[in-house]
Amino acid sequence: MIQHGDCSPKLSVDLPELLTRVENDRELLRELLRIVKEELPWLLQSLQEAADRGDNKGVEVTAHTIKGMLANVSFARAAASAACLERLGQQCVTQGLPEELARLKQEVSVALAEFEACCREIVR
Amino acid sequence: MKILIADDSAISRRLVQKTLDREGYEVLVVENGSSAAECLSSDEGPRLALLDWVMPGLDGLSVCRQIRSRPNHPYVYMILLTSKESKEDMVMGFEAGADDYLTKPCDPKELKARLRAGQRILQLQDKLTQEARQDPLTRLPNRTFFLDQLARCVTRAKRRPDYIFAVLFLDIDGFKIVNDSFGHFAGDQIIMQIAERLVTSVRRDDLVSCSADVTGTVRQSGEDTLARMGGDEFTILLDDIRDASDGIRVAERIQQKLVSPFLVGGQEVSITASIGIAISAAGYSTAEDILRDADTAMYRAKALGRSRYEICDPAMHASAVGRLKLETDLRRAMDRDEFRVHYQPIVSLRGGRIIGFEALLRWQRPGFGLVMPGEFVPVAEETGQILIIGLWVLREACRQMRAWNQQFPSDPAFTVAVNISAKQFAQPDLVTEVERILREACLDPHCLKLELTESVTMREVERAARIFGELKRLGVCLSMDDFGTGYSSLSQLRRFPLDILKIDRSFVSEMEGSTESYAIVQTILTLGRSLGMEMVAEGVESANQVNLLKSLGCEYAQGYYFSKPVDQEGMVEVLLKSSGSAYRLPQQSVLHQNVIRE
Numbered sequence: 001m002i003q004h005g006d007c008s009p010k011l012s013v014d015l016p017e018l019l020t021r022v023e024n025d026r027e028l029l030r031e032l033l034r035i036v037k038e039e040l041p042w043l044l045q046s047l048q049e050a051a052d053r054g055d056n057k058g059v060e061v062t063a064h065t066i067k068g069m070l071a072n073v074s075f076a077r078a079a080a081s082a083a084c085l086e087r088l089g090q091q092c093v094t095q096g097l098p099e100e101l102a103r104l105k106q107e108v109s110v111a112l113a114e115f116e117a118c119c120r121e122i123v124r
Numbered sequence: 125m126k127i128l129i130a131d132d133s134a135i136s137r138r139l140v141q142k143t144l145d146r147e148g149y150e151v152l153v154v155e156n157g158s159s160a161a162e163c164l165s166s167d168e169g170p171r172l173a174l175l176d177w178v179m180p181g182l183d184g185l186s187v188c189r190q191i192r193s194r195p196n197h198p199y200v201y202m203i204l205l206t207s208k209e210s211k212e213d214m215v216m217g218f219e220a221g222a223d224d225y226l227t228k229p230c231d232p233k234e235l236k237a238r239l240r241a242g243q244r245i246l247q248l249q250d251k252l253t254q255e256a257r258q259d260p261l262t263r264l265p266n267r268t269f270f271l272d273q274l275a276r277c278v279t280r281a282k283r284r285p286d287y288i289f290a291v292l293f294l295d296i297d298g299f300k301i302v303n304d305s306f307g308h309f310a311g312d313q314i315i316m317q318i319a320e321r322l323v324t325s326v327r328r329d330d331l332v333s334c335s336a337d338v339t340g341t342v343r344q345s346g347e348d349t350l351a352r353m354g355g356d357e358f359t360i361l362l363d364d365i366r367d368a369s370d371g372i373r374v375a376e377r378i379q380q381k382l383v384s385p386f387l388v389g390g391q392e393v394s395i396t397a398s399i400g401i402a403i404s405a406a407g408y409s410t411a412e413d414i415l416r417d418a419d420t421a422m423y424r425a426k427a428l429g430r431s432r433y434e435i436c437d438p439a440m441h442a443s444a445v446g447r448l449k450l451e452t453d454l455r456r457a458m459d460r461d462e463f464r465v466h467y468q469p470i471v472s473l474r475g476g477r478i479i480g481f482e483a484l485l486r487w488q489r490p491g492f493g494l495v496m497p498g499e500f501v502p503v504a505e506e507t508g509q510i511l512i513i514g515l516w517v518l519r520e521a522c523r524q525m526r527a528w529n530q531q532f533p534s535d536p537a538f539t540v541a542v543n544i545s546a547k548q549f550a551q552p553d554l555v556t557e558v559e560r561i562l563r564e565a566c567l568d569p570h571c572l573k574l575e576l577t578e579s580v581t582m583r584e585v586e587r588a589a590r591i592f593g594e595l596k597r598l599g600v601c602l603s604m605d606d607f608g609t610g611y612s613s614l615s616q617l618r619r620f621p622l623d624i625l626k627i628d629r630s631f632v633s634e635m636e637g638s639t640e641s642y643a644i645v646q647t648i649l650t651l652g653r654s655l656g657m658e659m660v661a662e663g664v665e666s667a668n669q670v671n672l673l674k675s676l677g678c679e680y681a682q683g684y685y686f687s688k689p690v691d692q693e694g695m696v697e698v699l700l701k702s703s704g705s706a707y708r709l710p711q712q713s714v715l716h717q718n719v720i721r722e
Contacts, residue, residue: 021139023232028142035134064178065133068207071229072135 012111015118018074026122032073033119036112039069044105047085051097059097060089070108073115078107125243126150126170130160130187131205132179136228140174140205143232147239157182161190164200171198172242174226174235177206177217185220192221196272199249201242205230259352261312262319270351270359274411277363281404290371292360293400293418294322294378297430299356302393310388318395319352321381326350326360326374359415368435371401375433396431398422403435416448450503453489458512462488465520466689469698469707470541470660470682473674476707478699480539480573482682483521484689485513505547514548515557522565522572524692529571532699541573541603546580555594562598569599573624577605581620589619596621603660608648618655625652629663629683636668649676667710674709 022028043066050058067082081104088097127149131137137153144151152170154160157179163169164187175184182190184204191200203224204217214225223245224238257269265273277289296302296318303311326348349361362371378399385392400421408414421436428434457463467481487495504510525540532538548554562569574595581588581604592602603624604617608631627648634641645661652659661673664683673681686707687698 021229021232023143023146025142028138031138032135035138039134061178064207068133068228069135071207072133072139074229 012075012077012107013114013118014074014076021072021074029122030119033115036069036073036115040066040108040112043069044108047104048101050089051101054094056089056092056094058089060086063089066104070111075108075111075115078104078111081107125172126152127239128152128154128160128163128170128173128175130154130157130173130179130184131176132156133176136176136205140230140235143235144239147236149239156180157184157187160184160187164191165194165197169200171200171246172239173200173202174205175202175222177204177208177213184222185217188217188221199246199253201246203238203242205235259354262316262352264319264323264358265349265351267351267353270349270353270361271411271415273349273361274415277361277404278408278411278414281408287404288365288367289404290362290365290368291402291414291418292362292371292375292378292433293402293415293422294358294360294397295399295422295426296356297396297398297426299395302395306388306391306393313388314386314393314395315352315356317386318382318397319350319358322350322358322360322378325378325381326362359418368401368403368405371403371435372433375399375401379431379433398425398430399433400425401433401435447503450500451507454487454500454503454507454509457487457489458509458516462490463513463516464488464494464691465517465524466691467524467540467695468682468689469687469695470539470680471686471707473670473679473681473709476709478538478702478707479536479680480541480571481525481695482541482575482689483517483524483543485517485543486689501545505545508547510545510547511551514545515561518542518558519561519565522561522567525571526565526567528696528699529567531696537568537571539571539573539601541575543575543605544580546577546583549576549580549588549591554591555598558595558600559598562600570601573601573603575603575605575626578607585619592620592622606662608644622655622657624658624660625655626660626662627678632661632663632669632673632683633665635672636666642672645673645678646676649678653677670710 018029022032043062047059047062047066050062063082063085067079067086070079070082081100084100085097085104088094088100127144129137129140129144129151130153131140132155137155141151141153149172150170152163154163157175158181160173160175160179161182164173173187175187177184184206188202188204191197191202201223202221203226204222205226205228206213206217207228208214208217209227217225223242226235226238257266257272258264259266274291281287281289299311299314302314306314347363349363351359351361353359360374362374365371378397382395382397385394387393400418400423402414402418402421404414408417417436421434425432425434464486466484466486468484469478470480470482471477472479485497485501487497487500489495489500501510504513521540521542525538529537544554551557558572558574562572581592595602601623602621603626604620604622605626606628607625608628625648627645631641631644631648635645636642649659658680659678660680660682661669661678662682664670664673664681664685666685669683670681670685690698
């Protein structure tokens with residue numbers, strides 16, 4: 001059983017880290033935001049569907065993809081939550097899965113808002 | 125430099141692509157493993173790759189395995205870029221064939237540094253591959269590279285019946301003399317000059333240079349490959365030709381290019397080459413087969429007078445195949461107990477008594493009957509098997525002589541003459557082996573006569589004299605075989621403690637009709653006597669020859685007049701009938717009448 005405490009909470013968006021990763025390329029930053037906004041909703045949808053039908057492998061693989069995407073844009077807490085879901089899927093643990101999924105969606109929502117604000121700030 | 129990014133995540137692809145664009149890489153991007161494998165397998169595909177692990181369809185690990193499983197393909201440096209972070213995953217990645225492992229999210233500086241490290245490894249590997257496939261002296265492709273290219277042509281010929289290629293095998297005539305006369309440095313200079321002229325003799329526009337192709341890039345059809353196989357041997361692969369005439373044309377062009385003398389250390393040196401040509405039309409299953417046939421044709425060109433070319437025809441091909449089978453059969457012959465020793469009596473010309481025998485090797489080859497040594501000993505010499513066979517003959521002959529001397533006691537006891545080959549004579553443990561065999565057979569060393577030819581003994585006079593001394597100390601008798609046919613230096617002959625001189629059959633057979641041969645036999649007999657040696661005439665076939673030899677004072681003879689070589693049972697019958705002696709010698713009245721008439 002994975003405890004929530006396993007997922008180390010961090011910042012919603014680690015902006016300094018992200019800026020280093022994009023080598024201060026603001027244009028790229030905006031492009032990444034566009035991709036995240038485009039792709040994240042249907043990935044979260046896929047994850048939800050896999051969880052609903054008890055497809056542990058599906059949960060593991062989709063959570064892994066989401067984790068990679070979120071880590072790339074430094075959504076630290078959301079990425080940690082996706083990692084938790086990946087482990088739950090890997091270990092075929094269903095207990096706590098809906099709660100962790102809800103938590104991921106919440107973290108993504110917060111981070112996305114923060115990211116958008118950051119992008120606006122940076123552009124200004 | 126080209127680099128492949130394979131990732132199903134758009135964020136990852138975009139981040140990495142941007143980083144690599146900034147670094148000046150030529151970036152190719154795919155979204156799944158199958159596309160990645162296809163891209164990396166193409167002839168001009170990238171040699172650096174960043175592969176995501178988890179991808180739809182073929183994953184990154186499978187791509188690594190697939191790429192690593194291809195033989196003779198340029199090396200691809202693969203980095204797994206993944207969100208899988210555990211040590212176990214990393215180990216799996218490396219074991220699948222990845223060269224490096226990076227976890228997402230990846231720091232751009234680290235990524236760039238890792239890629240630079242990968243490039244350094246690729247460069248080093250290319251350098252090593254090039255060195256392994258290039259002749260350091262001429263910078264031409266070497267044997268390894270040539271055989272690779274040839275193998276591709278053989279494969280192509282199997283697929284396309286209309287596709288023809290040719291191999292030219294070129295050997296410089298008498299190059300050893302050049303090396304011995306001018307030294308090896310000058311020899312190398314000449315080899316380099318020859319290489320330059322050869323380059324201009326093949327289709328220049330298409331000539332495959334080793335440096336351009338060592339990474340394993342697949343050749344385009346119509347390219348020729350010139351390689352140095354080593355020493356003074358070069359090979360040329362003529363790709364996609366019309367027929368044998370194309371090969372002949374190149375061979376003639378090469379001969380022409382070599383006509384003008386080479387300049388070494390201010391001196392002009394004339395060089396010629398013998399060339400063997402093999403055409404793929406004969407149908408070959410391996411690169412080695414066609415190369416062997418071109419080599420055989422080259423040797424035939426040498427044998428027919430050098431400075432010429434010869435084409436390997438079906439008969440030569442069949443002969444080469446036959447030779448291969450002979451080699452294989454010969455390798456098994458000892459284990460299968462197929463060798464035999466036949467004995468030819470050596471007879472005293474004073475009374476016809478048998479004084480001993482010459483042991484002669486035969487091979488009872490299944491499907492071929494009794495094979496004479498001339499047909500297989502040269503092959504055994506080349507493969508080194510002659511050492512094992514030679515010792516076996518020696519052991520067998522000594523054992524038999526001990527048995528006959530017990531069964532048919534005579535005074536003095538029978539002797540046995542055994543031939544020693546050049547390879548055997550070169551063995552450092554020859555004397556020890558002879559001593560051991562004599563001891564094991566319980567044979568009196570005086571009953572053993574070792575026969576050597578002039579070419580064997582005159583090659584290294586100092587060493588030969590030392591070995592002869594050691595053999596003499598064992599009590600063994602030494603005999604010079606085929607005397608008169610080689611290049612004996614009479615002064616050197618004096619230095620050897622030889623007991624017997626055997627007059628070659630060619631002089632004996634002609635002594636009746638040729639005053640020159642008669643004179644030669646007479647001279648050899650005078651020489652041998654004056655050096656205190658026993659004289660044995662070989663190849664005696666007629667009564668007249670017996671009488672002539674007797675009149676010249678020759679003491680012993682062997683040949684068909686007395687008996688052809690027979691197996692052990694046959695010789696026992698002879699010994700039983702004659703009570704150990706007595707061939708009837710002819711009457712003196714027929715004495716050398718032909719010679720006298722002249």
